[in-house]
Amino acid sequence: MPTNNANIGITYIDAATPPQTPSDNEVYFCKKSESIWVGNKQHSTGPLEHDITTYSFDDGIDSYFKKVLSTIVPVQAGSGTPSPTNIRDISGHTNCVVKNFSKNFMPQKDVSVPNTVTNRYVTLDLPKGTYTISAKVSSDTSDTNCRLSFRQGTTQIEATFIGISTVRTSVTVTLVEDCNRIYFYGGHSTTTYANTTYTDIQIERGSRATDYTPYVTPTTATISFGSAGTVYGGYVDLISGKLVVNRGYKEFDGSSDENISQYSGNRFIIGISDYTSPNTTTVDNISCNRMETISKNYQGSAYKISGSDTGTHAIMISLEVTTLADAKTWLSNNPIQVVYPLTTPQEYQLTPAQLRSLVGANRLTSNTGEVTEIEYIRNETISWVIDQIQDNSVEWTVIP
Secondary structure: OOOOOOEEEEEEOOOOOOOOOOOOOEEEEEOOOOEEEEOOEEEEOOOOOOEOOEEEEEEEOOEEOOEEEEEEOOEEOOOOOOEOOEOOOEEOEOEEEEEEEOOOOOOOOOEEEOOOOOEEEEEEEEOOEEEEEEEEEEEOOOOOEEEEEEEEOOEEEEEEEEEOOOOOEEEEEEEOOOEEEEEEEOOEEOOEEOOEEEEEEEEEEOOOOOOOOOOOOOEEEEEEOHHHOOEOOEEEEOOOOEEEEEEEEEEEOOOOOOOEEEEEOOEEEEEOOOOOOOOOOOOOOOEEOOOEEOOHHHEOEOOEEEEOOOOOOEEEEEOOOOOHHHHHHHHHHOOEEEEEEEEEEEEEEOOOOOOEEOOEEEEEEEOOOOEEEEEEEEOOOHHHHHHHHHOOOOOOOOOO
């Protein structure tokens, strides 16, 4: 059985082996090899699952995290391939907010919908992702299910139905945007609504319903990027305050102070001093609001963007015009936003933040990307963890 002896637990999402050998009181998880390491010994844990915005573990105690590392990725509006007719503007971040939820995201245990109204709603915090909603649903109607509506304000993001049953039932839904309300509808026959009660409601990450666990108020930490300004790429450790910026941002509108020249035909070069173009056959990590990113070797058709010649400090764009003057005119009417890898990443020391872990289940979300690495205090002894892994009765998972 587990005890209250504390041990350090560290998770590495992007590593197959620990970057250093754990000491005897440390447990490392390595997602790429789906393994747990205790000291210099490796133990298989079975498949791990990962969601882009949520990291999860179920063995925390009431303490402060020792490390919370989050990626920072730019936000691009809309969907599909960027083009002059599908403009996908790019925005960055001025802070990182990490929220730590318990297993159950539903703050209200029960919801009753009388037959005098069509629905009741509950305010909550649901970051985008896949969730399973489970409850016991009773209603004095001959209908077989009730409607659930997930919304941001009054705008519906997704809707589904959950069964009316004498036993606990569940349904899974994927939210493509954050939601802050869930509407519970009453059962009805034809046009008459019925008294309906949802009991022991649980909303949890993933596609599997588990036993009901009461809601716990989330903990939150915010770190401001301060002098770094708006950040379009990198990572930050909220606990130490270390910020690394590895992507730059520029806007080009054909102004005279911009380093723009003609390469050939409809292709034009724009100089960026802190960017170094990779191999010309490589599709670089460039984002643009009005153009598709490709490799230079395939440059030619209009409205494409790529790195210029290998090792140069410039990007290349292709348009439907063939003179430098016309290119500048086009840019003045169609300014482009470009996010690009920095030749030399920049480091900043910010004011550190603190984030409390919860007893048991912890679900971490970040507004800037994904939480990729954490360090926390575990609530089991090392020997108990090894015993449970050996008999395959414990899973350390990142919930989708």
